[in-house]
Amino acid sequence: MTDRVHLSHPDVGPLEESYLVAALRSGWVAPVGPDLDAFENEVAARVGTRGAVAVSSGTAALHLALLGVGVQPGDAVVVPTLTFVATANAVRYTGARPVFVDCDARTGNIDVPLLSELLHRLRARGERVGAVVPVDMFGSCADYPALLPVCGDAGVPVVEDAAEALGATDHGRAAGSFGQVGALSFNGNKIITTSSGGMLVSDDLPLLARARHLASQAREPVAHYEHRETGYNYRLSNLLAAVGRAQLARLDGMIGRRRLLRDRYAKLFASVPGVELVGAEDVESNCWLTVIRVRSERSGWRAADLAAHLAAQNIETRPVWKPMHRQPAYADFESLLTGAADDLFAEGLTLPSGSGLTEQQIATVFGAIEGFLAVRTGAVSG
Numbered sequence: 001m002t003d004r005v006h007l008s009h010p011d012v013g014p015l016e017e018s019y020l021v022a023a024l025r026s027g028w029v030a031p032v033g034p035d036l037d038a039f040e041n042e043v044a045a046r047v048g049t050r051g052a053v054a055v056s057s058g059t060a061a062l063h064l065a066l067l068g069v070g071v072q073p074g075d076a077v078v079v080p081t082l083t084f085v086a087t088a089n090a091v092r093y094t095g096a097r098p099v100f101v102d103c104d105a106r107t108g109n110i111d112v113p114l115l116s117e118l119l120h121r122l123r124a125r126g127e128r129v130g131a132v133v134p135v136d137m138f139g140s141c142a143d144y145p146a147l148l149p150v151c152g153d154a155g156v157p158v159v160e161d162a163a164e165a166l167g168a169t170d171h172g173r174a175a176g177s178f179g180q181v182g183a184l185s186f187n188g189n190k191i192i193t194t195s196s197g198g199m200l201v202s203d204d205l206p207l208l209a210r211a212r213h214l215a216s217q218a219r220e221p222v223a224h225y226e227h228r229e230t231g232y233n234y235r236l237s238n239l240l241a242a243v244g245r246a247q248l249a250r251l252d253g254m255i256g257r258r259r260l261l262r263d264r265y266a267k268l269f270a271s272v273p274g275v276e277l278v279g280a281e282d283v284e285s286n287c288w289l290t291v292i293r294v295r296s297e298r299s300g301w302r303a304a305d306l307a308a309h310l311a312a313q314n315i316e317t318r319p320v321w322k323p324m325h326r327q328p329a330y331a332d333f334e335s336l337l338t339g340a341a342d343d344l345f346a347e348g349l350t351l352p353s354g355s356g357l358t359e360q361q362i363a364t365v366f367g368a369i370e371g372f373l374a375v376r377t378g379a380v381s382g
């Protein structure tokens with residue numbers, strides 16, 4: 001590890017090492033084996049779904065989830081404009097087209113009244129809507145009590161992009177379990193990691209069986225190589241599943257560390273004018289990333305000023321996702337916007353939030369922010 005403080009560095013240690021070595025010695029090195037089966041069962045138990053299918057990435061999980069709910073080429077699929085590009089890319093893999101909808105200004109999650117309006121518009125035009133893909137932004141569940149009836153009334157299946165949200169809940173129900181199918185990510189920067197990996201979680205066992213089939217080149221269960229449709233090579237290695245099992249065993253501890261960090265940020269910024277934590281009131285978030293929003297007309301400084309100050313001290317921060325309707329690859333697609341995502345992109349900043357940060361690294365980050373505030377906030381009031 002370098003001296004650089006990262007946003008969300010993989011948090012792995014002796015437990016992951018012992019699981020990985022045991023899997024290697026077991027001889028199950030292929031994308032099949034007991035750790036894969038156990039990892040699927042353990043994640044399904046954690047999320048509270050009847051089953052799960054491990055795959056090579058969260059993006060692959062989203063792709064198979066969209067196919068699983070019957071998304072067809074040419075369909076409209078509603079995606080929040082504030083998300084990581086993988087959500088929109090997965091829609092394109094199916095031949096469908098994403099239609100973007102803005103976010104709630106306070107939480108960054110999909111704006112449900114606006115979604116409702118968009119579904120009415122699409123329906124009025126006679127368009128087939130293949131799915132709605134809410135994203136549990138930064139580890140905070142979308143507003144499902146509002147969203148699920150809207151999608152249910154419209155007869156549109158929900159594919160939950162819970163890539164950032166494993167371990168989060170809403171009214172006690174786990175992220176990943178709200179849609180007909182959910183997609184999780186175990187990429188290196190996510191709440192738990194298998195270095196790269198993902199999973200579909202669902203109560204819909206036929207959907208999961210079909211996803212498993214498509215993830216294995218759609219190979220028919222016969223001795224010769226028989227294929228009736230185009231499949232994909234999306235399976236996860238048994239070795240990586242072993243790492244995932246170790247990570248999952250530590251999930252609650254890792255969420256606890258991220259939550260503690262977020263609480264400390266909340267305290268630090270509580271008395272700073274013009275700064276608020278995005279989604280701070282969600283006590284069931286997994287606190288994947290702490291995001292602040294800086295209203296410069298009140299603070300006297302911009303998010304980018306703090307980012308530059310921290311970068312100079314080798315501390316990584318990032319803007320929130322650049323909205324999809326601003327991306328060259330997606331600017332030509334339809335969208336229904338309020339400006340909320342644009343504002344969050346302009347004013348938001350994600351802060352170092354990893355569960356693996358040492359006390360010394362945390363002290364470095366907080367010292368750097370306090371140093372910045374002492375100068376900038378003083379300048380405003382003085």
Ligand SMILES: *Cc1c(COP(=O)(O)O)cnc(C)c1O
Nearest residue numbers: 057058059084086163185186187
């Ligand atoms: C990380 C992420 C994905 C993709 O997961 P990968 O495992 O990197 O393919 C999808 N959606 C969101 C919102 C993400 O943050």
